[in-house]
Amino acid sequence: MKINIEESIKTYGKKIDALLRETIPPDKDDYLSEPIWHHLRTGGKRIRPAICLITCKELGGNPNEALYFAVAIEILHNMFLLHDDIEDGDTMRRDQPTVWVKYGTANAINAGDYLLARAYQCILSSPIASDKKMKYLDIFTLTYEKTVVGQALDINARGARDFTVKKYTDMVELKTGYYLACGMVGGAIASGHSDRVIDQIWKLGKFMGPAFQIKDDLIDLTKGKGRGGVIGSDIKEGKASFLYAYTSEVATEDDKKTLIEIMTKQRKETTEADVKQVLKIYKKHNAMDHAQRYAEDLIKQANSIIDEIPINNKTVFKEIANFMAKRMT
Amino acid sequence: MKINIEESIKTYGKKIDALLRETIPPDKDDYLSEPIWHHLRTGGKRIRPAICLITCKELGGNPNEALYFAVAIEILHNMFLLHDDIEDGDTMRRDQPTVWVKYGTANAINAGDYLLARAYQCILSSPIASDKKMKYLDIFTLTYEKTVVGQALDINARGARDFTVKKYTDMVELKTGYYLACGMVGGAIASGHSDRVIDQIWKLGKFMGPAFQIKDDLIDLTKGKGRGGVIGSDIKEGKASFLYAYTSEVATEDDKKTLIEIMTKQRKETTEADVKQVLKIYKKHNAMDHAQRYAEDLIKQANSIIDEIPINNKTVFKEIANFMAKRMT
Numbered sequence: 001m002k003i004n005i006e007e008s009i010k011t012y013g014k015k016i017d018a019l020l021r022e023t024i025p026p027d028k029d030d031y032l033s034e035p036i037w038h039h040l041r042t043g044g045k046r047i048r049p050a051i052c053l054i055t056c057k058e059l060g061g062n063p064n065e066a067l068y069f070a071v072a073i074e075i076l077h078n079m080f081l082l083h084d085d086i087e088d089g090d091t092m093r094r095d096q097p098t099v100w101v102k103y104g105t106a107n108a109i110n111a112g113d114y115l116l117a118r119a120y121q122c123i124l125s126s127p128i129a130s131d132k133k134m135k136y137l138d139i140f141t142l143t144y145e146k147t148v149v150g151q152a153l154d155i156n157a158r159g160a161r162d163f164t165v166k167k168y169t170d171m172v173e174l175k176t177g178y179y180l181a182c183g184m185v186g187g188a189i190a191s192g193h194s195d196r197v198i199d200q201i202w203k204l205g206k207f208m209g210p211a212f213q214i215k216d217d218l219i220d221l222t223k224g225k226g227r228g229g230v231i232g233s234d235i236k237e238g239k240a241s242f243l244y245a246y247t248s249e250v251a252t253e254d255d256k257k258t259l260i261e262i263m264t265k266q267r268k269e270t271t272e273a274d275v276k277q278v279l280k281i282y283k284k285h286n287a288m289d290h291a292q293r294y295a296e297d298l299i300k301q302a303n304s305i306i307d308e309i310p311i312n313n314k315t316v317f318k319e320i321a322n323f324m325a326k327r328m329t
Numbered sequence: 330m331k332i333n334i335e336e337s338i339k340t341y342g343k344k345i346d347a348l349l350r351e352t353i354p355p356d357k358d359d360y361l362s363e364p365i366w367h368h369l370r371t372g373g374k375r376i377r378p379a380i381c382l383i384t385c386k387e388l389g390g391n392p393n394e395a396l397y398f399a400v401a402i403e404i405l406h407n408m409f410l411l412h413d414d415i416e417d418g419d420t421m422r423r424d425q426p427t428v429w430v431k432y433g434t435a436n437a438i439n440a441g442d443y444l445l446a447r448a449y450q451c452i453l454s455s456p457i458a459s460d461k462k463m464k465y466l467d468i469f470t471l472t473y474e475k476t477v478v479g480q481a482l483d484i485n486a487r488g489a490r491d492f493t494v495k496k497y498t499d500m501v502e503l504k505t506g507y508y509l510a511c512g513m514v515g516g517a518i519a520s521g522h523s524d525r526v527i528d529q530i531w532k533l534g535k536f537m538g539p540a541f542q543i544k545d546d547l548i549d550l551t552k553g554k555g556r557g558g559v560i561g562s563d564i565k566e567g568k569a570s571f572l573y574a575y576t577s578e579v580a581t582e583d584d585k586k587t588l589i590e591i592m593t594k595q596r597k598e599t600t601e602a603d604v605k606q607v608l609k610i611y612k613k614h615n616a617m618d619h620a621q622r623y624a625e626d627l628i629k630q631a632n633s634i635i636d637e638i639p640i641n642n643k644t645v646f647k648e649i650a651n652f653m654a655k656r657m658t
Contacts, residue, residue, distance in 0.1 A: 031481040083442060087435035106416035106484045109438055110477060113412060116445065117474035124467055130459060137466060138453055145446035148439060152360040155435045 003058060003316060005323040009050040012063070012070075016046045016053075019071045023122045024115070035103040035111045039082060042094040047327075049074040051320055052183035058316035061191025068126030069136045069186045072119040076144060077179070079115035080151075082108055087155055088237060089267060116144075128190070135189050143182040150175025157240035159264035165294075168245035172210040180212070181205025184320065193311065200309045204302055204317065211298035212324060214291050217241040221279065221288065232275040238263040242294065243287045255281045299325055332387060332645060334652040338379040341392070341399075345375045345382075348400045352451045353444070364432040364440045368411060371423040376656075378403040380649055381512035387645035390520025397455030398465045398515045401448040405473060406508070408444035409480075411437055416484055417566060418596060445473075457519070464518050472511040479504025486569035488593035494623075497574035501539040509541070510534025513649065522640065529638045533631055533646065540627035541653055543620050546570040550608065550617065561604040567592040571623065572616045584610045628654055 026037045049070035056066040084090075085098040086108055092098060100108035123136050153171040157163055184201045220234045221243070234241045244263060248256060259281055262274045282288060299321065306317040355366045378399035385395040413419075414427040415437055421427060429437035452465050482500040486492055513530045549563045550572070563570045576588060588610055591603045611617060628650065635646045 030478060031485045032478065083438050087438055105434070107481070109412050109416055110481050110484065113441075113445075114474065114477045114481070116442075117470060117477055120449070120466070120470040121474065124463075124470060130463060134453075134459060134463070137449070141446060141449040141453060145443065145450060148443045148446055149359060149361065152436070152439050152443070155439065156360045 003054065003319045005054065005319055008054045009045065009047060012050040012053045013046045015063075015067060016049045016071055016074060019067060019122075020046075020074060023071060023075065023118050031107060032111050032114045035099045035107050036078075036082075036115060038096070038102060039078060039093075039099050039111075042096045044074075044078070044094075046074055048077055048179075048183050052186045054320070055184045055187025055316055056190045057187075058313065059188055059191035059193060059311070061187065063190075065126075065128050065132070066186055066190035068122050068128075069140070069190070070183065072122040072136075072140060073143075073183055073186065075115050075119035075122065076140070079112045079119065080147060082112035082115065084151065087151070088239075090233075090237075132189055136186065139182060139185055139189070143178040146174045146178040147176075154240055159238040159260065160240065161260055163240055163245050163248045165242070165245045165249060168240065168242055169210050171240065172213045173206045175209075176213050177205040177207075177209030178202070179205075180209045184317070196310050200305060201317075204305045204309075207298045207302035207305060208321060208324070211295045211302065214242045214295040214298070215325075217243055218288060218291055218295075221282070232279065235262070235275050235278045236267045236270045238265070238267075238270075242291045243282050246290055246294075247282055247285050247287045250285050250287075251281060255284070332383065332648045334383065334648055337383045338374065338376060341379040341382045342375045344392075344396060345378045345400055345403060348396060348451075349375075349403060352400060352404065352447050360436060361440050361443045364428045364436050365407075365411075365444065367425070367431060368407060368422075368428050368440075371425045373403075373407070373423075375403055377406055377508075377512050381515045383649070384513045384516025384645055385519045386516075387642065388517055388520035388522060388640070390516065392519075394455075394457050394461070395515055395519035397451050397457075398469070398519070399512065401451045401465075401469060402472075402512055402515065404444050404448035404451065405469070408441045408448065409476065411441035411444065413480065416480070417568075419562075419566075461518055465515065468511060468514050468518070472507040475503045475507040476505075483569055488567040488589065489569065490589055492569055492574050492577045494571070494574045494578060497569065497571055498539050500569065501542045502535045504538075505542050506534040506536075506538030507531070508534075509538045513646070525639050529634060530646075533634045533638075536627045536631035536634060537650060537653070540624045540631065543571045543624040543627070544654075546572055547617060547620055547624075550611070561608065564591070564604045564607045565596045565599045567594070567596075567599075571620045572611050575619055575623075576611055576614050576616045579614050579616075580610060584613070 024033065024036055026033055052066055052070040052073060053063040056063045081093065082099050085093060086100045086105055090098055091101050099111060119140070123133065123140060126133055126136065150171050150173070153167070154175055157167065157171060181202050181204055184204070185198050188197050188201055217234065220241070221232060224231045224233070244259070247259060251259060259278060262270060262278055265274065302321055303318070306314050306321065309317065353362065353365055355362055381395050381399040381402060382392040385392045410422065411428050414422060415429045415434055419427055420430050428440060448469070452462065452469060455462055455465065479500050479502070482496070483504055486496065486500060510531050510533055513533070514527050517526050517530060546563065549570070550561060553560045553562070573588070573592060577585060580588060588607060591599060591607055594603065631650055632647070635643050635650065638646065
């Protein structure tokens with residue numbers, strides 16, 4: 001049976017939002033609630049927690065058992081956004097000033113720390129059997145840790161002189177792969193599936209994460225990432241994108257020199273002409289086409305992984321992969 | 330029997346350091362190990378985790394059962410130091426440049442986040458019964474959260490116009506009280522004590538935390554806090570100290586105006602003459618004497634709490650309180 005992912009996201013979204021508000025009450029006078037809700041109100045479609053609940057239901061589990069974990073994932077996601085915006089120096093997110101810009105770096109770091117505490121609290125107060133709860137704590141901590149390790153590689157790869165596609169995929173597997181798989185793994189745990197199923201879902205994340213990140217890198221060059229619709233933020237930030245990795249490997253020495261020179265510039269020193277120059281180099285080496293093909297190949301591989309998941313009904317994984325691929329075009 | 334706290338800290342220190350190195354291996358090439366060990370190598374006496382193990386042993390438990398939790402506390406402590414140094418703009422710690430100064434803000438935030446992941450991982454991999462492990466996860470998360478909530482009050486009380494002793498103690502109970510009690514609570518959990526015992530230890534933290542923080546505030550004005558031996562860093566930072574809280578309440582309008590003016594100045598704009606002026610105002614209103622008496626009164630109250638702990642042998646709590654009081658003079 002076909003699953004309506006869009007519809008399910010809307011339905012589960014209400015449950016997720018209700019528990020999110022219970023876990024982090026808005027309008028508390030504690031210097032935490034205000035910056036956090038400034039950020040949460042800017043949007044976010046709760047896609048990741050919804051995917052957890054959809055997976056749980058489709059695998060025969062009770063979504064209420066996965067709900068607290070799903071909300072913890074959403075909180076973790078937002079905690080990373082708060083800290084990443086400081087680390088990346090991003091001043092706008094979803095067309096609003098970022099938390100560190102509006103409330104200062106100190107409050108933004110601390111608000112992120114608080115979110116993480118509430119995420120753990122949310123899992124700990126989950127009304128499920130303690131063996132499942134322990135598994136949730138395990139996979140949540142694993143995901144949190146791997147994402148941070150990936151972020152460390154990401155920060156330090158900016159404007160790097162020896163960046164490669166291999167380094168890029170290693171970094172992105174860590175930074176986005178675990179996070180992407182985590183919700184589906186959570187759904188599989190609540191519905192009582194075996195470690196063999198779970199291992200396969202983690203593996204799935206290692207292909208889907210990089211695939212979607214590459215597509216995200218491409219979006220920055222075509223329609224911008226919703227930060228005021230600006231094109232090429234990644235170039236201004238010197239961000240370690242797939243395009244940068246690939247072009248670093250294949251470009252002529254002269255092009256590579258120009259590329260690194262622009263990518264290592266401070267954001268405010270990077271001109272529009274610089275951005276255009278980088279785009280020209282990317283185009284010259286067919287980096288965009290290559291990225292597109294590379295991402296599509298990863299998605300094909302992800303589909304093979306799904307075929308190997310040792311359960312009968314794999315529709316949910318195929319549908320989630322399709323849904324996410326569609327969002328990324 | 331008298332417990333030699335100093336000696337026990339040394340003995341347990343080796344076990345703690347060994348597991349700490351196992352949990353966060355030094356010299357990994359991941360942009361995390363280097364900043365973290367730059368910080369860890371600057372010192373730290375592992376007092377907090379040792380207190381956990383001492384409490385465990387003296388209450389009849391097996392310290393090996395509490396070891397992983399003890400190390401998690403030490404990691405949490407260092408995670409807070411990394412983030413707090415950014416939030417406070419502190420450039421030196423234990424006479425070394427702080428992590429954000431040496432490795433940049435992005436790496437310092439991320440290294441703190443990584444420490445927290447490793448702390449949870451350490452508890453999760455603890456070789457103890459799962460009910461005790463779950464209790465550890467509960468109290469660790471509680472302590473982490475309350476400390477962050479206290480930090481939010483602290484950051485935002487800097488140079489505040491309406492700061493009071495009540496606000497100060499509320500803030501410090503949160504920021505240091507849970508953290509101080511957490512190790513002893515951990516020792517009581519490993520040795521299988523009841524919730525009544527544990528509740529009483531938490532209560533103990535609410536008196537001991539503020540007592541020691543007030544003494545710490547005083548040290549800043551007498552011998553400095555080991556950041557190059559500078560006196561009055563708290564004044565330069567506009568930090569919400571007991572002295573500031575008390576003087577805000579009792580000072581004349583003129584003195585209060587001068588005080589707030591200096592405390593709200595940016596650190597680099599605060600002159601030595603400003604620091605002297607604030608000290609003069611503190612002295613005029615006997616703030617130091619009052620702080621000393623207030624702290625001693627809290628310690629007396631802490632001792633009454635110890636008397637009410639529903640177990641026979643209370644020596645360990647008295648000895649720990651004495652030891653910490655002595656360190657603070």
